[in-house]
Amino acid sequence: MDVFVARQPIFDRLQKVCGYELLYRMSTENQYICANGDQATSDVIANSFLLIGLESLTGGKKAYINFTENLLKTGLPTNLPPNMVAVEILEDVERCEEIIAACRKLKEMGFTLVLDDFVVNECSEPLLEFADIVKIDFMNTTPAQRKNIIRKVGFGKIEFLAEKVETREDFEQALEMGYSYFQGYFFSKPVIMSCRDVPVYKLNYLRILQEVNRPDMDFGSLDSIVKRDVSLSYKLLKFINSAAFGFRTKITSTRHALVMLGINEIKKWVSLIALHNLAEDKPDEIMTCSVIRARLGELVAPKIGLRGCESDLFMMGLFSMIDVLIGRPMSVILADLPICDQVKKALLGQACRYYDVLTMIKAYEKADWATFFRYAEDFGLNENEMPELYVQALEWTNNFLVV
Structure with a gap:
């Protein structure tokens, strides 16, 4: 199944794109059809961050996303990166204490807050102290009303965005009135982006990979992640209790496993099983x-002057075909996967020491001897050691896959 997100560019006074509003779409038809605003925004976020990729949609520019009253109250925006997202507060959001508290928190986190379809009345004033940008609908307001809004709000810390700018006359009027940003059909209609959907269970395991590889992952958090997924915890305990580890006492819980193996080893095994x-x-x-690439990278590390990098090389090999497994471009997957920069560079084919290791391993598995010997010599690896290391990696992989 295909998934869709429309994006409409937002321009500055020099008519350069400075952001994109992301809009819900069900198909290639460029129109909004959805009775549930919560679901529409949730789908936009899931499709943008997990499927299409935010970088692909915005090119590094800020994404403007609409949030309903309910989603603001539940704190959904706080899960997103403040430097990449502008929170648009819809015009029908009630200006109650709970919403004011939510906006205060978002502001403290560094989010850009945008008041959508702004009109001057008593209900609109409570959120003005948190707003960075006020959006004014040019299609549904008169020039006099627009001037009145600017006069009431003023040009302090708040900037103005003219939306639904349909004609050059609208644009020139907005420029003259001091607007900073502009959006509408005069510049560009929303452009629909699409990609193939990813099954829910794959998204769940991708999220686990993202969580477990965070650099700030601690003992308790890792234990919670494993316990949350029955299949993951079952397979982890089954494998750790297999002959491959040879523990004399049975490991009965993920916490017990963490104590026995340590956080880095458990992270490796959770990633492997996920x-x-x-x-x-x-x-x-x-x-x-x-898995062979992962284990071979781990085994070869101390032989090529990369002792201490075993975990990195394991993850590099393990994720070397993740784009095939998920059906997404490698760059999109890695954008949200918190692994070290050297591993990311290697997986993206960018020159670095880890990329050389991956190239050497791939050359060996393809029997591309000329390339393998060249890299082995560069690393100072005794080429006669590689067959034994490869057999060890193969046996280790077979033991894992049959458990």
């Missing part, structure tokens, strides 16, 4: 190849 679950609908060889 990726394995992601691969359920793909040919077995894709996962097999990924």
